[in-house]
Amino acid sequence: MAAGFVISAPASGVGKTTLTLALARAWSNRGLNVQCFKSGPDYIDPAFHAAATGRASVNVDSWAMDRGGIAHLVSRGADADVVLAEGSMGLFDGVAARGVSGTGATADIAEMLGWPVVLVIDPSGQAQTAAAIAAGLRDYRPGVRLAGVVLNRVASPRHEDLVRRALNDSGIAVFGALPRHAEISLPKRHLGLVQAEEQGEIGKLIDEAARFVAEHVDLDAVLRSAASWSPQPAAKGLNVTPPGQRIALARDAAFSFVYPHMLEAWRRAGAEISTFSPLSDEAPDASADVCWLPGGYPELHAGKIAANARFRSGLRAFAETRPVHGECGGYMVLGTALTDADGIRHEMTGLLGLETSFAKRRMHLGYRLAELAAPMPGHRSGARLRGHEFHYSTILAQPDTPLAVVHDATGAVIAETGSQRGHATGTFFHLIAEDR
Structure with a gap:
């Protein structure tokens, strides 16, 4: 006990x-x-x-x-x-x-x-x-x-x-x-x-x-x-599906916000995870079948991310044939540009049209319930996903097809819909679980 x-x-x-x-x-x-x-x-x-x-x-x-x-x-x-x-x-x-x-x-x-x-x-x-x-x-x-x-x-x-x-x-x-x-x-x-x-x-x-x-x-x-x-036996764990069998996961000081239970659930379901560092100018593993960019602090490293040609070209090549998903900061890096707190605009990977700014500071904080309008890695269209959003950026442009209808915890519809273009998807919320 x-x-x-x-x-x-x-x-x-x-x-x-x-x-x-x-x-x-x-x-x-x-x-x-x-x-x-x-x-x-x-x-x-x-x-x-x-x-x-x-x-x-x-x-x-x-x-x-x-x-x-x-x-x-x-x-x-x-x-x-x-x-x-x-x-x-x-x-x-x-x-x-x-x-x-x-x-x-x-x-x-x-x-x-x-x-x-x-x-x-x-x-x-x-x-x-x-x-x-x-x-x-x-x-x-x-x-x-x-x-x-x-x-x-x-x-x-x-x-x-x-x-x-x-x-x-x-x-x-x-x-x-x-x-x-x-x-x-x-x-x-x-x-x-x-x-x-x-x-x-x-x-x-x-x-x-x-x-x-x-x-x-x-x-x-x-x-x-x-x-x-002493723990009571649970009939089922969380409803978490891995986004693929072999997952290339961005992991470094700019991409580190991922819930431990998500990674554990992916591995428990049989997925293999290989990590790569965009800050070290590494590209995703070419043998992976999906790439996942979690949130973190890309705004503190935007200049380096913009300068890392191997990472950017490797991610673009990956997205030509396989899904790439970004959460929050990862979503911003999939976008066209990110303006840092000093007002300097940095080109990102351009897989999505999203453009964000930290010079125009605005806090986004709270639980999110999203109903997918299109599939994203691991989840079908129509799935209801629960997550949490926390960042200080302002959306300057979000021109692509919305990925989801997103509500806050009161049920109000919010503008942070996420995006979908080709094989690339992104959300401002960090996924916690899917409703059963």
């Missing part, structure tokens, strides 16, 4: 990821087998979890996944001693309209799995009010149980004492209090944390976070608060 619980908070930016990584590494250092998950569609945090535990982490998402799919994914924790699910945003934050099994809120996963919540509270600029917030979260939804609180960024011993007393008076356990500690701050950029694979010192940073948290948090008390859990 594993000890299972959820790490959450009242809001984003409070320290959930840092605490999750620190607890995972601290317990791993004690010889425990730790499995992490990420609640919600964040595609960056699972790589940090893997760096902390040595085990692959995957996303679980109540808006895009059914209960059977979630049960299938969390079953990988069957051999673990401790299972941690890191939440996204605030504990109850989701979308207004229910999806497949919930609204995408972390609380959905906590209630579904029966795992108590360890709440990270940042009491900066307040004292007893922090206890009111914690008590409100504890009582907001009957099926969600609060195990206790870890205070983060406390200003002084007096500040800590005021908050602790108020929490104790409210009947809420305080597992520890963390003073401000710049050495364990994770660097960020416009789409979230700088990716784990780009940080050469990530192991040392996680070690320092584990040491610091072990010094200030009662790890044994946290473990005692966790629910004893």
